Amino acid sequence: MIQLEQLSWQTSGRTILQQVSVSIPSGTYAMLMGPTGCGKTTLLEIICGLRQPSSGRVLLDGKDVTFLEPRERGIGYVPQDLALFPGLRVREQIGFAPRLRGVPQAEVDAQVVQLASQFGISHLLDRLPDLLSGGEKQRVALARALAARPRLLLLDEPLSALDEGMRAEAVALLQSVQQVHSLTVLHVTHSSSEAAALGTLHLRMAAGRLEVE
Amino acid sequence: MxxxxxxxxxxxxxxxxxxxxxxxxxxxxxxxxYSTPDSWLHVLRSPEIRHATLMSLLTCTLAAALALLLAVPVGYLMSRLEFRGKAWLDAALDVPIILPPLVVGLCLLIFFQTWGGKQIEKIIPFTYQLSGVVLAQFVVAAAFAIRTMRGTFQHLPARPEDVALTLGCTRFQALWHVALPAARRGMVAAFCIAWARSLGEFGPILVFAGATRMKTEVLPTTVWLELSVGNLDAAVAVSLFMVLLAVLVLVAVRATGEKV
CATH class of the missing domain: 1.20.5 (Single alpha-helices involved in coiled-coils or other helix-helix interfaces)
Known part of the structure; x- marks a missing residue:
């Protein structure tokens, strides 16, 4: 379960987030919508620890993680631009988190093969990010995030770069990933159809405030 | 048209x-x-010039390597962290670029006459030594290397490093595993620029390390020594050799694709 308590964030005298409070139960697929620039990305960055809130708390399964470093939170984050590591092959991207934790190479390889198979990217393991299509990049970014075995997955408009046909496929993939890995997901989108297809909880942000729909 | x-x-x-x-x-x-290729070859084969060439190659490589070691962390800091007084620090890092070269040498010379400088010289002697040549080259070359690395990191998106932090990296690991591999070409460019800058360094070396033949003599010192005794042929040959080295470095930098 993730709980946000009275989160606020100000910059240069402007209030971006204002007393944001919400509880998202474990296993929920929460969709977050709102106009551009309303603070959705800022909220995700605060939850995963890339920004410190001006005030308020972030609790994960009842534990206050507000001042923990991002690496200590167990949260997977897939930003809008996917941010694949330049110069690393798909195999290295997916194996990045387990290798960092000192998992033996044989286990890392097995995990990479299993995730690649689940995401249908086994044939891309030796490719560099520059040689991947938008849909392939999105799958690699998801596999890379899941390799760290997160409790919570934050997705910032992950399907925005995909065309209509691929988007339907990606929606099905996200649904299956959430169920297979028993994840809590917070997914930012501008698409009502995407929200309707995936969301079990619908949140709307406007003028720095968050409402449950 | x-x-x-x-x-x-x-x-x-x-x-x-x-x-x-x-x-x-x-x-x-x-x-x-001005002179013939035969004359150049004759000059470049002389023991003094060969020694100066070797010393130039050695000192420039050392100075450029040290400059890169400093430029990577400082460039990363300046490109990724916002803090109070950053504009002032940014300007201060460019000071060696705008200072007159002789003044840089004089500052080094005076610093090593102070108590702190003398303590350092008890461990590694710098004044009028070959190590002084490296230091004089380093202080100026580092400013150019920092500028290049700062530009390199500024052009790289910070987002992959952010994602690396959520995947379990410390900030240092994100720099090591994500930013540095992506900045390889910039690092080559920074090294080449620092090397080329070191090769042309003269003023600080003359003041701080002196111009002792076969000891602290590097190629720019050779040009000056040969000019001072009226041996224009030798000065020209060494100058053309330095032009050739500079062109090679320029080609190497362009090959990295970095804009400097």
Missing amino acids: RLNRSNLCWLALALIAVGYLAFWALLLAATAT
Whole structure:
């Protein structure tokens, strides 16, 4: 379960987030919508620890993680631009988190093969990010995030770069990933159809405030 | 192509650029034709010049390596962290670039006369030593390397490093595993620029390390020593050799694709 308590964030005298409070139960697929620039990305960055809130708390399964470093939170984050590591092959991207934790190479390889198979990217393991299509990049970014075995997955408009046909496929993939890995997901989108297809909880942000729909 | 006003403007600007390049070509051509290739080879084979060449290659490589070691962390800091007084620090890092070279040498010379400087010299002697040549080259080359690395990191998106933090990296690991591999070409460019800058360094070396033949003599010192005794042929040969090295470095930097 993730709980946000009275989160606020100000910059240069402007209030971006204002007393944001919400509880998202474990296993929920929460969709977050709102106009551009309303603070959705800022909220995700605060939850995963890339920004410190001006005030308020972030609790994960009842534990206050507000001042923990991002690496200590167990949260997977897939930003809008996917941010694949330049110069690393798909195999290295997916194996990045387990290798960092000192998992033996044989286990890392097995995990990479299993995730690649689940995401249908086994044939891309030796490719560099520059040689991947938008849909392939999105799958690699998801596999890379899941390799760290997160409790919570934050997705910032992950399907925005995909065309209509691929988007339907990606929606099905996200649904299956959430169920297979028993994840809590917070997914930012501008698409009502995407929200309707995936969301079990619908949140709307406007003028720095968050409402449950 | 019709010669309209816009074309005329471009033509005038192109003429200015061509005129400048032509001036440089004339300078180099005049220097190159001053003496014969036989004379250059004869000069470059002399023991003093060979020693100075070797010392230049050695000191420039050391200074550039040290400059890169400093430039990577400082460049990363300046490109990724926002903090109070950053504009002032940014300006301060450029000071070695704008200081007159002789002043840099004088500052080094005076610092090593102070108590702190003398303590350092008890461990590694610098004044009028070959290590002083490296230090004099380093203090200026580092400023250029920092500028290059800062530009390199600024052009790299920070987002992959953010994602690396959520995947379990410390900030240092994100720099090591994500930013540095992506900045490889910039690092090569920074090294080459620091090397080329070190190769041409003269003022600080003359003041701080002296111009002792076969000891602290590097190629720019050779040009000065040969000029001071009226041996223009030797000065020209060494100068042309330095031009060749500089061109090679320029080609290497361009090959990295970094803009400097």
